[in-house]
Amino acid sequence: MFKAIGLVALALLLATMPCAVHAQGSAMEEIGSKAAKEAMAQLGFQSGDKDILALTNAGHAIVEGQTTQAALKGLTEASGCSVGDGNLLQVLRPYWKPLWFYFFDKETGEAIFLQADNRAVGMSAQKLASLPADQAFTRITRANVDLDYMLNHTDEGNATFQGAFGGNEFTLVGMSNVWAQPGSSFDFLQATAFHDHLCPGVTSGYMLAKFVEGKLPIEDISAQSYRVIACPQWCKDDLLQMRWDATPGKSSMFVMALSDAEKSALRARYNQSDVAGIYIRWNQTAKQGDALVLGFNWTRARELDGSADFKGPSWAAKLVEDVRLMEYWNQPQLVVSVIKEFEVDSERLALLQSAGVHPLKVAGVM
Numbered sequence: 620m621f622k623a624i625g626l627v628a629l630a631l632l633l634a635t636m637p638c639a640v641h642a643q644g645s646a647m648e649e650i651g652s653k654a655a656k657e658a659m660a661q662l663g664f665q666s667g668d669k670d671i672l673a674l675t676n677a678g679h680a681i682v683e684g685q686t687t688q689a690a691l692k693g694l695t696e697a698s699g700c701s702v703g704d705g706n707l708l709q710v711l712r713p714y715w716k717p718l719w720f721y722f723f724d725k726e727t728g729e730a731i732f733l734q735a736d737n738r739a740v741g742m743s744a745q746k747l748a749s750l751p752a753d754q755a756f757t758r759i760t761r762a763n764v765d766l767d768y769m770l771n772h773t774d775e776g777n778a779t780f781q782g783a784f785g786g787n788e789f790t791l792v793g794m795s796n797v798w799a800q801p802g803s804s805f806d807f808l809q810a811t812a813f814h815d816h817l818c819p820g821v822t823s824g825y826m827l828a829k830f831v832e833g834k835l836p837i838e839d840i841s842a843q844s845y846r847v848i849a850c851p852q853w854c855k856d857d858l859l860q861m862r863w864d865a866t867p868g869k870s871s872m873f874v875m876a877l878s879d880a881e882k883s884a885l886r887a888r889y890n891q892s893d894v895a896g897i898y899i900r901w902n903q904t905a906k907q908g909d910a911l912v913l914g915f916n917w918t919r920a921r922e923l924d925g926s927a928d929f930k931g932p933s934w935a936a937k938l939v940e941d942v943r944l945m946e947y948w949n950q951p952q953l954v955v956s957v958i959k960e961f962e963v964d965s966e967r968l969a970l971l972q973s974a975g976v977h978p979l980k981v982a983g984v985m
């Protein structure tokens with residue numbers, strides 16, 4: 620009996636605890652929680668709603684010398700959005716950029732952007748908790764970012780793309796619209812978060828990756844890995860770094876530019892395909908690899924996604940491509956072609972990677 624009363628008393632005490640618990644958390648945690656609660660109030664969703672996507676640069680931003688990962692904890696606890704559910708992504712930004720939060724409801728297309736006030740994170744958690752949202756955030760903006768809606772209401776789309784989300788419009792609208800599609804996938808979105816935004820260039824990286832994986836699959840996971848001579852570089856290479864752990868720091872990717880004259884000469888030579896780099900499946904045990912020089916045909920890609928004769932607003936062209944190219948993610952052969960195949964040994968690999976040597980000349984394609 621006493622035990623039961625004790626439990627009831629404990630339950631009552633816990634029910635009144637949230638404020639006390641928050642007071643013990645950090646202001647950084649509170650700012651994430653506050654952003655989520657404001658989004659829930661304005662967009663009208665409950666914690667755990669799987670139709671909600673949260674995007675933020677928390678964890679990358681450093682505010683007044685403080686790292687910001689605790690804001691992720693507050694955001695997840697309040698909104699239920701989590702990496703595990705695939706509806707929380709950390710978008711890469713340099714650490715000095717302002718801390719921001721964004722929530723998107725795929726059911727309605729409505730989104731809200733909140734930019735934290737640096738002074739707020741310097742307060743005590745308790746003081747911050749009692750502060751009205753418009754004093755904790757320097758910007759709270761709402762817009763409908765559903766691509767079809769925006770194309771039908773171009774005045775609203777124009778207004779959104781005039782800086783409504785603090786310069787993050789292309790990133791946030793693109794990621795939201797692709798995430799909302801049934802065919803969306805976490806690995807792709809995670810790579811776009813690393814790239815900073817979702818553009819057709821990252822999509823081309825996804826298709827190039829799938830093409831290479833089909834033609835030169837990794838069969839020996841302890842000995843084989845992919846090496847990339849990113850010549851020329853474009854947005855594709857950030858996806859490849861993340862997907863294959865092919866980073867420059869570990870000598871898995873070497874990045875080299877081409878001049879405009881070189882690019883157009885190559886395009887003329889290879890049936891209007893852009894040379895998209897050299898891809899090597901390298902065997903570290905055998906010190907031997909298989910290399911592919913690949914082309915990516917942007918003209919064909921724009922025919923497929925219907926953007927070749929796109930007449931809509933300029934901010935929409937790449938977004939339309941982002942969404943429509945999803946249909947072709949698993950058909951890379953429609954736009955990717957093999958320009959040359961060859962084998963490499965350690966000596967040739969070293970040559971392809973060396974400064975002062977033109978890798979496409981070493982490969983014999985120019």
Ligand SMILES: [Zn+2]
Pocket residue numbers: 814816817818820821854
């Ligand atoms: Zn890009």
